[in-house]
Amino acid sequence: xxxxxxxxxxxxxxxxxxxxxxxxxxxxxxxxxxxxxxxxxxxxxxxxxxxxxxxxxxxxxxxxxxxxxxxxxxxxxxxxxxxxxxxxxxxxxxxxxxxxxxxxxxxxxxxxxxxxxxxxxxxxxxxxxxxxxxxxxxxxxxxxxxxxxxxxxxxxxxxxxxxxxxxxxxxxxxxxxxxxxxxxxxxxxxxxxxxxxxxxxxxxxxxxxxxxxxxxxxxxxxxxxxxxxxxxxxxxxxxxxxxxxxxxxxxxxxxxxxxxxxxxxxxxxxxxxxxxxxxxxxxxxxxxxxxxxxxxxxxxxxxxxxxxxxxxxxxxxxxxxxxxxxxxxxxxxxxxxxxxxxxxxxxxxxxxxxxxxxxxxxxxxxxxxxxxxxxxxxxxxxxxxxxxxxxxxxxxxxxxxxxxxxxxxxxxxxxxxxxxxxxxxxxxxxxxxxxxxxxxxxxxxxxxxxxxxxxxxxxxxxxxxxxxxxxxxx
Numbered sequence: 001x002x003x004x005x006x007x008x009x010x011x012x013x014x015x016x017x018x019x020x021x022x023x024x025x026x027x028x029x030x031x032x033x034x035x036x037x038x039x040x041x042x043x044x045x046x047x048x049x050x051x052x053x054x055x056x057x058x059x060x061x062x063x064x065x066x067x068x069x070x071x072x073x074x075x076x077x078x079x080x081x082x083x084x085x086x087x088x089x090x091x092x093x094x095x096x097x098x099x100x101x102x103x104x105x106x107x108x109x110x111x112x113x114x115x116x117x118x119x120x121x122x123x124x125x126x127x128x129x130x131x132x133x134x135x136x137x138x139x140x141x142x143x144x145x146x147x148x149x150x151x152x153x154x155x156x157x158x159x160x161x162x163x164x165x166x167x168x169x170x171x172x173x174x175x176x177x178x179x180x181x182x183x184x185x186x187x188x189x190x191x192x193x194x195x196x197x198x199x200x201x202x203x204x205x206x207x208x209x210x211x212x213x214x215x216x217x218x219x220x221x222x223x224x225x226x227x228x229x230x231x232x233x234x235x236x237x238x239x240x241x242x243x244x245x246x247x248x249x250x251x252x253x254x255x256x257x258x259x260x261x262x263x264x265x266x267x268x269x270x271x272x273x274x275x276x277x278x279x280x281x282x283x284x285x286x287x288x289x290x291x292x293x294x295x296x297x298x299x300x301x302x303x304x305x306x307x308x309x310x311x312x313x314x315x316x317x318x319x320x321x322x323x324x325x326x327x328x329x330x331x332x333x334x335x336x337x338x339x340x341x342x343x344x345x346x347x348x349x350x351x352x353x354x355x356x357x358x359x360x361x362x363x364x365x366x367x368x369x370x371x372x373x374x375x376x377x378x379x380x381x382x383x384x385x386x387x388x389x390x391x392x393x394x395x396x397x398x399x400x401x402x403x404x405x406x407x408x409x410x411x412x413x414x415x416x417x418x419x420x421x422x423x424x425x426x427x428x429x430x431x432x433x434x435x436x437x438x439x440x441x442x443x444x445x446x447x448x449x450x451x452x453x454x455x456x457x458x459x460x461x462x463x464x465x466x467x468x469x470x471x472x473x474x
Contacts, residue, residue: 016080019045019218026050026097028090028122030057032068032189032290032356033139033182034103039073040193041101042080044218049085049093061086069355069382072190090122094129099215101137101180102150112297114143123150126175127157133174135211139182141235141295143302147202147228151177176208179228181235186289187353198222202231236302239295240313245280246287247316250323253283253472263472264454283472285426285452286323288350288359293320324364327424327450330469334448335422339373339404342445344416346435347427347453348380348387355382357390361452362426366391369424370405377408377416381431384409417443428453437464 023046027038030052042048052058057067064081066074077084087093094100104118119140126136136154138147154175179202184192199216201223203209209225216223226234253263263283271278287293296317303310335341350360357363362378369376370391380387387409394406410416413435417423423444425432437460441447447466449456454470461468 016043016083017045017218021214022046022083023098023215024049024096025099025101025215026090026093027101027103028125029102029104029118029140030054030061030067030086031103031105032070032184032186034101035061035066035068036070036073036184036189036193037101037103037139037182039076039080039084040190041215042083043076043194045083046215046218047083047085049087049097051087051090051093053088055088058086058088070189071187071353076190090125091129094126094134095131097130097134099135099137099211100126100130101139103139103182106140106142106294108294108297112301114141114294114298116142116146119146119150120153123153124157127154128159130158130173130175135208136175136177137180137212137215138177139180141181141239141291141298142232143298144229144232144236147177147179147232151175176203176205177228178203178208178212179231180212181231183235183238186356187351194219196221198224200231200234201225202228202234204228236295236299239291240299240316242280243287243292243296243320244312244316246292247319247323249281249283250286250471251319254326256472257474260474261472262474266472283454284323285326285361285471286320288324288361289354289356290358293317293359296320324361325368326471327452327469328365328368331422331424331450337372338369338422341374341421342419343369343374343376344420344423344444345369345376345378346380346413346416346423346425346432347383347429348378349383349427352427352429355386357383357386360426362387363390365424365426366407370407373404374422375406375408377410377420379410379413379416380427381429383427414439414443420444421446421448423449425449425451425453425455428455437461437466441465 025041025046026049027034028051030050035050038048038050060067064078066077102119102122104122106114106116106119109115119142138150158173158175181200183196199221201212203212204227249267252266256263256266267281270276271281296313300310300313300317348360348362349355349357366376391407393409413431417440433455437456440449441464449466449468451470458468458473
């Protein structure tokens with residue numbers, strides 16, 4: 001990586017920051033939260049050790065290669081390589097750390113609750129490894145009250161004062177736990193970390209608060225200091241509010257179609273109201289990704305466990321579930337069958353700028369199309385390799401492994417559209433938005449387009465001779 005050149009960073013600050021008293025920080029987990037947090041902390045001057053159990057991922061990072069697709073991340077890894085260490089050896093990483101950030105996954109369980117087993121594993125490793133007082137910072141999204149449990153869990157596994165082992169007697173070590181939820185969006189995670197609107201820290205002691213203040217002092221961003229439980233609730237409440245906003249607009253879009261209004265006009269008029277704002281008003285085929293689906297279900301579950309029903313959050317979940325297959329249902333109303341039809345699928349990831357497929361609409365629609373016998377030609381600029389893990393390429397008209405249909409992955413939009421009978425747009429990649437209405441008419445056998453992201457003007461598609469279906473517009 002020594003002779004590597006990069007594109008100009010999209011961030012205002014390209015030079016790593018030097019601070020007077022850098023901390024030694026360990027980060028457990030190198031997914032979106034852990035790796036981005038660790039690299040950005042190093043960029044602001046701290047010495048950071050990133051820990052992961054995956055040897056292949058660690059080897060990649062040691063070579064300067066990011067295991068996740070994220071704008072600016074590899075560039076910052078290179079710029080801060082002297083302050084970054086990547087390892088599978090958690091013992092060496094944790095034992096003398098001033099702060100240990102936990103950024104491991106908390107995946108959704110079948111009942112909607114969060115799986116905290118990875119948090120528990122790291123907490124026990126910390127307790128059995130640390131050799132001095134330190135602060136454990138939970139960045140993972142966890143149910144309200146989890147930080148209290150983590151602190152108690154660590155306390156339970158810390159060696160007792162004066163207890164003997166092969167190295168001699170243990171001295172009493174104090175480990176405190178703080179909540180520091182992240183608010184990054186995939187595709188803009190580095191910018192969201194370095195240029196955040198605010199940093200939320202949740203602590204239950206002055207010492208923990210002061211340590212976190214030192215961690216984030218070089219960021220020069222507003223810091224909101226609250227209790228641990230309030231910090232946990234801020235994370236869920238923020239994400240669920242945005243999910244509510246999306247589902248509300250999708251619900252209104254569906255009504256717009258029935259009464260003849262245009263959802264884009266409606267959103268434009270609403271967006272000028274400062275009380276509402278213009279963000280998250282775009283109607284489409286629902287939200288996906290690693291946060292909104294999981295966090296809405298987790299908060300719904302938490303409410304039920306406490307004898308309360310969050311009716312608004314439950315409605316957002318229900319609307320989103322139906323919205324994801326709205327285009328498929330529209331297509332079924334027009335077509336007798338998909339059997340034997342060439343179906344172009346443009347976009348597989350849940351949004352542009354990431355290779356993440358979690359809760360992507362494509363994962364709901366592709367199986368339905370395959371079951372109906374569609375011959376799918378799928379295009380995505382970065383998501384194909386991940387999608388193949390769920391749906392290996394079957395080849396067209398050869399052995400069909402999924403229902404009666406087949407799937408082929410293509411390297412260009414033109415190949416996907418050539419001779420196609422139907423086109424579904426699931427992700428608004430720039431490459432997809434660059435396709436002109438006339439291109440659909442020219443390339444497709446039947447210019448029938450179902451657009452889940454409202455990329456095109458209705459009249460533009462009509463004038464080009466394309467039969468066009470979108471969300472919330474006639």
